[in-house]
Amino acid sequence: MIEKMTTQTIRYLAVDAIDKAKSGHPGLPMGAAPMAKVLFRDHMNFNPEDPAWKGRDRFVLSAGHGSGLLYALLHLYDYGVSIDDLKQFRQVGSITPGHPEFAQTPGVETTTGPLGQGLANAVGMAMASKKMAADFGELFDNYTYAIVGDGDLMEGITAEASSLAGHLKLNKLIVLYDSNNITIDGRTDITFSENVLDRYKAYGWNTIFVEDGNDEEAITRAIAEAKKAEAPTLIEIKTIIGYGSPNKSDSSAAHGAPLGAEETALTKKTTGWDFEETFYVPEEVRDEFKKIIEKKKDYYNKWIAEYEAAGIVFPSIKEGxxxxxxxxxxxxxxxxxxxxxxxxxxxxxxxxxxxxxxxxxxxxxxxxxxxxxxxxxxxxxxxxxxxxxxxxxxxxxxxxxxxxxxxxxxxxxxxxxxxxxxxxxxxxxxxxxxxxxxxxxxxxxxxxxxxxxxxxxxxxxxxxxxxxxxxxxxxxxxxxxxxxxxxxxxxxxxxxxxxxxPELEIDRAEAGKGGYIAFKEEEAPELILLASGSELHLALEVAKALRGRVDTRVVSMLSMEVFEAQSPEYKEEVLPGSVRRRIAIEAGSSISWYRYIGLDGQCICMDRFGTSGPGDELFKLYGFTQEKILEKIERYLEDEG
Ligand SMILES: Cc1ncc(C[n+]2csc(CCOP(=O)(O)OP(=O)(O)O)c2C)c(N)n1
Ligand SMILES: [Mg+2]
The missing domain is CATH 3.40.50.970 (Thiamin diphosphate (ThDP)-binding fold, Pyr/PP domains)
Known part of the structure; x- marks a missing residue:
């Protein structure tokens, strides 16, 4: 009884949050609640009081549209996501944004939503855990878990990342596949017909199939088995999107729109959830989660004691x-x-x-x-x-x-x-x-x-x-x-x-400011050349050749973003507003440079594709020579007066 209630609490917290927001994706939380529940309860090591704990298992909801599921779990596990936060789902400034966002919600390990990214992040996390175990000891050999949907597994990035994960035998990476045969445009048979588990076998993964996404015993056994594997594991779990909804389950109607008050009431009634109140967490469910948290903390305390006894020292940055x-x-x-x-x-x-x-x-x-x-x-x-x-x-x-x-x-x-x-x-x-x-x-x-x-x-x-x-x-x-x-x-x-x-002989005192004066005019600048990278050399040659003709300054724009972060005074000192004659030289698109050249300036850039040939010839062909640039500047000075 309590088992059914905990699963339903997770489901309906998500459903109620989505209904209240009048926006969101109820289908995934309703179908995948059982797998998420047993994963967090039986397998994941974490401590909500120390979300950055280095020994924790990582969890990535790659199917980020199912954010309601994650927020429901973070609420029940006392991560500091309150019922009020759930009521603020998808609202401006809330800690429960539309898709999970890193650093906005405690317990969210990465930003997901663009499908496929999460699984590839999880591969990186699993690699880092392996390296940590090798560098600092077995205490850091944690598991990385992800929940993915059909969409994640269709994306190309997933194929790349999974192929590498199989090759690297990342055995502590365990991926749960919410296999519901539905995406937005309909049933997956319109687009997706390969045998996914066979594909993953070919990548060198361990694969497990769970026939019934509501069979919590079978799912937890599958995860236990996966933990013993010598390769990463994909567990395909057959689920029903929007599980329990009489009119929307098993169809794309459940994917990305709130059930709505009427259908939610009907769903709750049909599935034996008799509570009128929305966002309802029965007392016995709260107690159940408290007990689980205590157990997790026991493990955490043991880990910390071992960590302290081991005297592990992480190296720090050296000066200089x-x-x-x-x-x-x-x-x-x-x-x-x-x-x-x-x-x-x-x-x-x-x-x-x-x-x-x-x-x-x-x-x-x-x-x-x-x-x-x-x-x-x-x-x-x-x-x-x-x-x-x-x-x-x-x-x-x-x-x-x-x-x-x-x-x-x-x-x-x-x-x-x-x-x-x-x-x-x-x-x-x-x-x-x-x-x-x-x-x-x-x-x-x-x-x-x-x-x-x-x-x-x-x-x-x-x-x-x-x-x-x-x-x-x-x-x-x-x-x-x-x-x-x-x-x-x-x-x-x-x-x-x-x-x-060539190596430049210029003053670098201000190089850390992103943009700086690389060649100073003789008296007062009448023309500013802005350049970066290989074209800085050209700009310096040109400025020297212009001596006596026009008093020229060259600004090296090593990084526009770093320059933009400087004080207005510094920026004015480098690029005085009164100097309107400005020319940007870069062998790339001119569009970046308009913020600096103003209405009177000009770009000597590459706004077309190049061609095959020796690089030095191409610089000549496209006008990146001292001679050609001087000609252009001469014309520019005549036009501008
Ligand atoms: C890169 C990318 N493309 C498209 C989308 C839009 N999108 C969000 S969910 C989804 C369908 C996902 O299907 P599935 O993973 O099976 O989720 P389910 O419908 O089963 O919840 C799409 C196309 C997206 N979020 N990211
Ligand atoms: Mg699906």
């Missing part, structure tokens, strides 16, 4: 990283080569670097020497071979960072940043310090042609709120970019060249 990186520079090289130097110096100062490349390690140059490669056999490895799986790579790095101990990073060619965009966006939304290193910047890539020459990717990255984008011009700017990216707040992208660039 930026100085060491600045001192290492000097020789003219491609900025990707400077990057290789910087990440290896950083590794001596910053503990916990953990990341790698999507099959381009030899090109991205992001490998940590002597760090070893992470694998089933070597879970202490610091470098990750992600394989050619860019989208999952970025989401896995989010999972690694969210896990809380490691500084995750990824790398690929800049032109493939688009493959990662949905996960980069979520890193920014969560404001987590995931770092991406993108090499093979601009038409400088050359012979591989327009498919590989990024034109609009810097713009794309800069358009993500909270993403710090760095496009360094030489070794010292690369040092600054790496230091800032890995020690600052929120995500960062570093854009690096494949072609060699």
């Amino acid at each position: 990283a930026l100085e060491a990186m600045m001192a290492a520079s000097g020789e003219a090289k491609a900025t990707r080569n400077h990057g290789a130097t910087m990440i290896n110096i950083l590794n001596e100062y910053l503990p916990g670097l953990f990341g790698g490349s999507a099959d381009l390690a030899g090109s991205n140059l992001t490998t940590i020497k002597d760090g070893g490669f992470f694998s089933a056999e070597n879970p202490a490895g610091q470098n990750i071979h992600f394989g050619i799986r860019e989208h999952a790579m970025a989401a896995i790095v989010n999972g690694i960072v969210l896990h809380g101990t490691y500084r995750g990073f990824d790398s690929t060619f800049l032109s493939f940043a688009d493959y990662m965009k949905p996960s980069l966006r979520l890193a920014a939304l969560m404001h987590i310090p995931a770092v991406s290193i993108f090499t093979h910047d601009s038409i400088g890539v050359g012979e591989d042609g327009p498919t590989h020459q990024p034109i609009e990717q810097a713009l794309m990255l800069r358009s993500i709120p909270g993403m710090r984008v760095y496009r360094p011009a030489d070794a010292k700017e690369t040092a600054q970019a790496y230091y800032d990216a890995f020690t600052g707040e929120g995500p960062a992208s570093i854009l690096l060249t494949r072609q060699k660039l």
Whole structure:
């Protein structure tokens, strides 16, 4: 009796919250309540009083539209989500937003909603747990659980992440599949006909099938079995979406609209829930959850005692990283080569670097020497071979960072940043310090042609709120970019060249401010050239050639976002409002630059795709030479007067 009541309490807290909000997705919570209930009750180790406890099991609701289910559980487990909070579901400023959002609700491990991201985050979390166990001991060898729906399993990112998880034998990753054969447009037979468990077997996963999503005994047994496996496990659990609703269950009508007062009343009556009151939690149900919490706390206290006895010390940051990186520079090289130097110096100062490349390690140059490669056999490895799986790579790095101990990073060619965009966006939304290193910047890539020459990717990255984008011009700017990216707040992208660039002899005192004066005018600036990366060199040459003709200042725009964060006084000092003649030079889309050039300025940029050919010839072909730029400036000065 009490068992049925606890399950129904979870279901109807979600249903009532959705009805009250007149918005939300009741179908998943109603169908998946039993699996979530036994997972939390019988298997997950957690302590609501210490949500950041390093030894906790992680839970990801990848099917984030089912947020009502998670909030009901967080309420019943005393995470600080009150009945009033449930009544504020989906309202402005509430801790119960439409989809689960990291850092807004205690107990929410990651932001989910864009389908597929959550499972890939869970893979990253499971990798971080494996590494922690290898680095700091078995106390950290926790489980990672996820609930996914049909939608998650259709998404490509899930295939990438699951393939890697199988390869890495992440045996402590357990995924519950809410298999209800329904998505928004109807039954899954209109789009989805592969045998999912066979697919996962082929990925190297352990698979289990549970025929009846209401058979709580069978589900808890399946999870117990999964915990013994030597590979990650997918448990397909057949459920009925909107379970219990006479007119909406087993149809997409239950997916994304409130049941409504009438249907809710009918559903409650049909399923033997006789309480009139909405948001009702029977006393005996409250007592039941209290008992479970006490048991969880016993385990937690035992864990803490063992942890304290073990005297585990987490390494801390050493002072002096930026100085060491600045001192290492000097020789003219491609900025990707400077990057290789910087990440290896950083590794001596910053503990916990953990990341790698999507099959381009030899090109991205992001490998940590002597760090070893992470694998089933070597879970202490610091470098990750992600394989050619860019989208999952970025989401896995989010999972690694969210896990809380490691500084995750990824790398690929800049032109493939688009493959990662949905996960980069979520890193920014969560404001987590995931770092991406993108090499093979601009038409400088050359012979591989327009498919590989990024034109609009810097713009794309800069358009993500909270993403710090760095496009360094030489070794010292690369040092600054790496230091800032890995020690600052929120995500960062570093854009690096494949072609060699000269080393600049300029004052770097203000390089940490994102934009700074790289070449000072003789008396008062009559023209400002703004540039970043490889084009900064060109801008400096041009400014020197203009001596005597027009008094020119060059501003290096290493990072627009960092510059924007400076004081209005500093920004005015670097870009005085009175100087209206401004020219931005960047071998990429001009759109980023309009915020700086004003109505009287001009862009010398790349607003078209490039072509296959040697990089230096392409710079000539598209007008990125001193001569061509001087001609343009001459015309500009004539037009502007
Ligand atoms: C990337 C992405 N595409 C589309 C959506 C919109 N969407 C939300 S839920 C959903 C259907 C999901 O079906 P399923 O996972 O089976 O959930 P169920 O209907 O069973 O609750 C879709 C298409 C989304 N949230 N994310
Ligand atoms: Mg479904």
